[in-house]
Amino acid sequence: MKIDAPPPRRLTVSEVSSPLGRIEVILDEAGILRGLDFGSGLPRIRQRMARLYPGPSLETGAAPPRVSEALGGYFEGDPDALARLDCATAGTRFQEQVWTALCDIPRGATRSYLDIAIQVGAPRAVRAVGLANG
Structure with a gap:
């Protein structure tokens, strides 16, 4: 579930295995x-997180079980599993509108960028x- 959260003081990146390969999840100190990235590697994640969240350090660590369970549930066919994770995004108003629109696409449906x-x-x-x- 998307929440409003204060800027993070610390970020941790963890690797989780999936049917699509390695997934890197980035969590703040509050969990x-x-x-979330699909195997792009630590240098790219560091660059992206520094742009989105200037200041906090980025450490590596293990993903909490609830994150691995949510991802596992999603890939096992529970499309709502990821909605049980609290998430906070750092985007412009326009990006937030696009992300909301993407989340509103019904399962199995497609939309073009023009749509x-x-x-x-x-x-x-x-x-x-x-x-x-992207």
Whole structure:
């Protein structure tokens, strides 16, 4: 579940195995999910987290069981498993709108970047939707 949270003081990156390969999860000191990446590696994660959250250190550590269980549940067919994790995002207002629109897509349905751009009221921002999606 998305929550409002204060800026993190410390971030921990953990690796979790999945059917898609290695997933890196980034949690703050309160255990709030701050990022998730599909095997891009620590240098890229450090760069991204420094841009989103300047200041906090980034350490490596083990993922809490609830995170591994949520990811495992999702890949075992429980589409709501990830919604049980608290997460906080750091994005612009536009990015937040795009992310909300992405979460509103029904399971099994698809939407183009143009569809999302229209939905968020910015029909000419197709490329920006693609960047936010990335």
